[in-house]
Amino acid sequence: MGTIDGMWNASGRGTGIRKRLGALDRRLFRSVADAHLPGLDRVLPRLSRAADNSLLWAAIAGGLALTGRKRMRRAATRGMLAISLASPVVNLLGKQAFARARPSIVDFPLARLGRIPSSHSFPSGHSASAAAFATAVALEAPARVAVPVAVAAGAVCFSRVYTGVHYPGDVLAGTALGVTAALITRRLWPGQTVIGDARVAATAPLHDLDPDGEGVVAVVNNAAGHDPWTAAAVRKALPGAEVIETEPGDDLMRCLKEAAKRARVLAVAGGDGTMNCGAQAAMEHGVPLLPVPAGTFDHFARTLGIETIEEAADAYRSGQVVAVDVGEVAGRVFLNTASIGIYPSVVDLREDWEKKIGKWPALVLAMAGVLMRDRSPLELVVDGVRRRVWLLFAGNCAYESRGIAPTRRDRLEDGVLDIRMLTAAGRLPRLRAMVTTVAGGLGLSRHYSQWRADTLRVAAPGDPAGEIRLARDGETFTVPGPVTLGKRPRSLLVFRPGA
Template identity: 80%
Template sequence: MGTNEGMPKAANHLTQIKKQLGALDRRLFRSVADAHFPGLDRVLPRLSRAADNSLLWAAVAGTLALSGRRQMRRAATRGLLAISLASPVVNLLGKQAFGRARPSIVDFPLARLGRIPSSHSFPSGHSASAAAFAAAVAMEVPARVGVPIAVTAGAVCFSRVYTGVHYPGDVLAGVGLGMGAALVTKRLWPGRTVIGEARVAATAPLIDLDPDGEGMVAVVNNGAGRDPGTAAAVRMEFPKAEIIETEPGDDLMKRLQEAAGRARVLAVAGGDGTMNCGAQAALEHGVPLLPIPAGTFDHFARTLGLETIDEAASAYRSGHVVAVDVGEVAGRVFLNTASLGIYPLVVDRREEWEGKIGKWSALVLAMADVLMHNRTPDELVVDGVRRRVWLLFAGNCAYESSGVAPTRRDRLEDGVLDIRLLTAASRLPRLRAMASTILGGLGVSRHYLAWRADTVRVASPSGSRGEVLLARDGETFTAQGPVVLSKRPRSLLVFRPVE
């Protein structure tokens, strides 16, 4: 009885708190409306308009990217990724869920009144994008670059109140969501601290390597999409090497196999998908691999300590070769991860759309597509145990952190697969499953399993040989079941910078 009586009291108390916060928000808004800051009446409205549709941040990102420094390009990419995560949360979920009306503009100074959007007020989308971009950029750049961007972001946030289009509470909520989105990018894309830290198995140095690249065959994937000048830069570093350029639509694996067959050293310039094809060719022909980072993420090259073409060239000329593990699934190698379930579906959709709208926008839409359609868990038998599976993740070597989307490894030669399984013992909502994929195993401990092994066997309950959609290092393919994931310890020779 006491519990039932307490519930209305708690509800009334919560209602009172909401009313008090609303009243405080309106008073603060009125205080800003009544204030006058000389010189800001012209600056802040223009700054606010410049941030419409994140155009201001796109311009800043472009400036950072054009600086020519990899650190700045990374900052620009992380900033735009954070915006692409924050914007749909604010505009598609937040505003619709709360439906707060815009502030009253009665007696508001007309000289600085902004264009009143037709959307709801809470939370502020401009503030979310500003905070997301500034916080994400700050993860990558020194203070002399990050502080001016943060100050500009703060001015944009204040401008939304100063021009009469948002309450202060809207702005604070947007800032919180934006900073959260920036933190999520750390899950999707590891930070600079992981570069070159992974332990590897040392081997004897190669001798008689020509510093100009004689005997090297370098395959440059021009479809990797990061820098159109990659092939020219490789030619400049290795004037005696044979350079092969591939374009979208070419049979990349065939070109790599042919190159490895006549190479003393196989150099591969591209992203992680290109690199795992190069690793397969290098393994089959018994030649060392020189990874040249030229993709968006370059997880494998970065883990080795290679971020630029110059660093790859230095590693080659040092002759420092190490032995690393590779994973294998359905006869194809993977250097970072392999998976089945939700993630391959997202990758498949992203690849369909990224040529038209860009990789990050395509990623957001792909996630939404997977969530909105009637996806159901896969019925699978994993190592002899029947399970309903949302996602199976297999990492090449042990990854740090829990969850089904870890990003950092401390070793590249431990002989194990890192298995993460997100199951559906009861019906697990699709949104929760996808959130777990991005954020880790938060709140799904009953459905999250993790272990390490050198082999994992996945089959259908009926034992049929139906097709299975898989992803390896961000590329999808289909294979006939059952599927075996296994390890090839210390089998790939790669160049790495001397520590």
């Protein structure tokens, strides 16, 4: 009986707390209703309506994307991703679970009364979307952009009380959910790879470089990225350099090797796929590589601390050359990652669609297409052990965090491969394969494993020809198996910004 009495007492205390919080919420609402803030009676209702269906945030995201700056595009993308997480949680789960009635508008000032929605009151969907977008933007954008967005989000949250459609408690709960959704996006879509202080092996600096770039041969891959002015920007930053432009369909590797033959410094402008081709050409001819970020992700250049063409030119003039590791598979190098399984299939589909709809929409559709197909895991022999593999990932040097899509590295010269594998215990249907892949991406699946080594040997007995489809730094190719993934420690000389 004591236990039952305790339960009743606990229940009574819980009910009492809820009543007191509800009363406080109503008093705060009435205080706002009785307040008169000159000039805001016209502004806040309009701002509240502008945020209907997240139209205000979509407009701001569009403006950020149109700046053309990568940080702004990332801020816009993360902001809309955060809203897409917060909105269904609030509207499909929160409001239905609590079913709280809207505030009473008796004696509420009609001049600022907003349109009363038919949905339940708790939590506030407008506040969740505003907080999700503002927090996500703050994770990517500089303060001069993040602060005005945060002020706008705060004004929208306050407007929901000031126009009589929500209690303060609804707004606070929605805000908390929005902030949480924005933080979750960092697990689903990791932050930038820009760290700039990744450990490297120092070498003797180059002091006799021409500041205008004489002796530099710069190869600009016009098939990478979306900026048609990259070559012009390189010529402006290094007016003495020889600049060679390649177009879609050109033999990029041949061009890079010919440029490396006569170059004192080989500069390469493009994405990560272009950069690993440049690294291979630079290593073959014994010249240092100057990475010029001009692609979609530019993981390698950003890890070195180079985000722009101007920063690449400054790194060249500093003369600071360092030695970094490269990975190698089937006679080809990789600077970031190599993988087998689902990811090469995603890259193949993305390349088929991106010319028609753009890279980001193509990537989303490719991921959905691969995961929803009636696929089976690959039959592989990994370091002598037969496995059923959804995805096998090998990173050049150790990456931070768990999961199948890490992006950050503290070192570029540790001599190891960072290996992550997602396997299947039995024949999984498509839905369970998708769930396993997502859970593995968060590092939580029991079929996920991770280790570090200097080599990885893979064979494909399940393929009639024994061939293996690989992706390295976003580029795909097929090779006869078995293959060995290994390291070439401190074998690439590369410029990085001076201290």
